[in-house]
Amino acid sequence: MNVNVQDKLFLDRFKVDEVSHLRIIDNKKCIKECKDQACLYLCPANVYRVEKDYIAVNYEGCLECGSCRIGCAKLNIEWRFPKGGYGVSHKFG
Amino acid sequence: MKEIFDVAIVGAGPAGISAAYVLAGAGKKVIVLERGEHPGSKSVSGGVLYGHDLARIIPDYFDKGCPIERNIVESRIWYLSKEAGLSLGYRDRIFDSERRYNAFTISRSKFDRWYADQARRKGALIVPSTVVTDLLRNGNGAVTGVVTQREDGEVRARVTLLADGINSPLAARAGFRPEPKPEQVALAVKEVINLPPEVINERFAISEGEGITIEILGKVTEGMDGVAFIYTNHSSISLGIGGNLADFATLKLKPYELIENFKQHPMVAPLISGGKSMEYIAHWLAEGGYDAVPKLCGDGYLIVGDSAMLFNTLHREGNNLAMASGKMAAEAILEAFKSGDFSENGLGGYRERLDASFVMQDLKKYRRLGSFLYNRKEVFTQLPELVSFGAREIITVNGVTKKAKERVILDKIRQVMSIPGLIRLMWQAWRATR
Numbered sequence: 001m002n003v004n005v006q007d008k009l010f011l012d013r014f015k016v017d018e019v020s021h022l023r024i025i026d027n028k029k030c031i032k033e034c035k036d037q038a039c040l041y042l043c044p045a046n047v048y049r050v051e052k053d054y055i056a057v058n059y060e061g062c063l064e065c066g067s068c069r070i071g072c073a074k075l076n077i078e079w080r081f082p083k084g085g086y087g088v089s090h091k092f093g
Numbered sequence: 094m095k096e097i098f099d100v101a102i103v104g105a106g107p108a109g110i111s112a113a114y115v116l117a118g119a120g121k122k123v124i125v126l127e128r129g130e131h132p133g134s135k136s137v138s139g140g141v142l143y144g145h146d147l148a149r150i151i152p153d154y155f156d157k158g159c160p161i162e163r164n165i166v167e168s169r170i171w172y173l174s175k176e177a178g179l180s181l182g183y184r185d186r187i188f189d190s191e192r193r194y195n196a197f198t199i200s201r202s203k204f205d206r207w208y209a210d211q212a213r214r215k216g217a218l219i220v221p222s223t224v225v226t227d228l229l230r231n232g233n234g235a236v237t238g239v240v241t242q243r244e245d246g247e248v249r250a251r252v253t254l255l256a257d258g259i260n261s262p263l264a265a266r267a268g269f270r271p272e273p274k275p276e277q278v279a280l281a282v283k284e285v286i287n288l289p290p291e292v293i294n295e296r297f298a299i300s301e302g303e304g305i306t307i308e309i310l311g312k313v314t315e316g317m318d319g320v321a322f323i324y325t326n327h328s329s330i331s332l333g334i335g336g337n338l339a340d341f342a343t344l345k346l347k348p349y350e351l352i353e354n355f356k357q358h359p360m361v362a363p364l365i366s367g368g369k370s371m372e373y374i375a376h377w378l379a380e381g382g383y384d385a386v387p388k389l390c391g392d393g394y395l396i397v398g399d400s401a402m403l404f405n406t407l408h409r410e411g412n413n414l415a416m417a418s419g420k421m422a423a424e425a426i427l428e429a430f431k432s433g434d435f436s437e438n439g440l441g442g443y444r445e446r447l448d449a450s451f452v453m454q455d456l457k458k459y460r461r462l463g464s465f466l467y468n469r470k471e472v473f474t475q476l477p478e479l480v481s482f483g484a485r486e487i488i489t490v491n492g493v494t495k496k497a498k499e500r501v502i503l504d505k506i507r508q509v510m511s512i513p514g515l516i517r518l519m520w521q522a523w524r525a526t527r
Contacts, residue, residue, distance in 0.1 A: 085222030
């Protein structure tokens, strides 16, 4: 099934910071050394997408679960919480 | 901040607020730091709360305006194959009378906000929009407060309580708890689907204010060790599904596809038909059980709730364990203030209380369950299909004798797994919960 996660993320309220709270430490590692690229599958917000020779980080829709941080086989993601009050804000929770 | 607080609490969820309420009520100077714009704005749970541990902290929570969605009068369990499923339910009027609010559904965004307000009224200082990035320590390594992202953001306190939830880079950085391994957490996604209250009442055969819960196992997690759930709120349905994070990676499943497939299952689709999704959120569940619980306190600090991996997967108990542990931590902290000893030893009353309580006793009882489910994937693949096959054969009346039907079912089981294999599986399942 082809599901557009954007449609789901549109339901949520985000206060987006100008600076990303997620950073790939060494992009070469993702392309050259990481076979599985688990970040492309397990992220519930599809934050990570393959571009030509790197993985783009669309931090704006991050749901702050932390899965990419511990699921990355190379532990190649620097992960912080968004600045206080920023990021996703649950209406219902 | 120049002043020294008695207790600094990281996180305004059920664990942190329970502690704050008890401590502030006893006259302690308490500060609670919350990274969301208000308490609850970052919180996620399935949405069922057991009333018992809340009542031990605020006995008259209902009169104090606790935002309750629906009182749970029926609990169902579903075991689903791809296109069908077995349902088992228990409804009892006692849950509408003497045992009212044994369990009820909540919106965490509303509940956590209300709960934090109760602690504020007791005198706790709740500071939202503030991320704690590090801990302060003295020369001996004892924790003496926290560092926040704000300017001049150091907060000094005699005791620091970590109640920041399962996703805690802080606990990992401080060395209090290693980062969870992927197989120690489940990743769950949840949608809240709006429906008029009358429609919910009709579809679930309940009256105004009554609610039901459905816990779901089987093929819906597409081979992963995982669970799904459907809970009724006042005018919405909480629907979620999750699986072991390691399984997500191995099977290359996408969480948003998983939940979309789940919504289309023939037993699920009619319940949410016509509803409009209003939110999509994600969170971890602690799957590590008893063996993943870290050291619970040290010099100047304690760790409670989800931060301490206190979660009972089988009984979906998390919020109440958070509340119970928060209360016990607060009681131990009050003892420490009496003795003036804030060392690991002085705070040790927390560990003793927790060990003696249902929290650790239950986690110990189920300590083998996590690895059983993770290693016996048949529970999520062949077994639900076999159960559906058997039920379908027994229920169909078509002139075939019952004896012949039994043979067909046994043959079908043998095609998939040996009979001793099936017995072994049952035995292991039983052992895992003993």
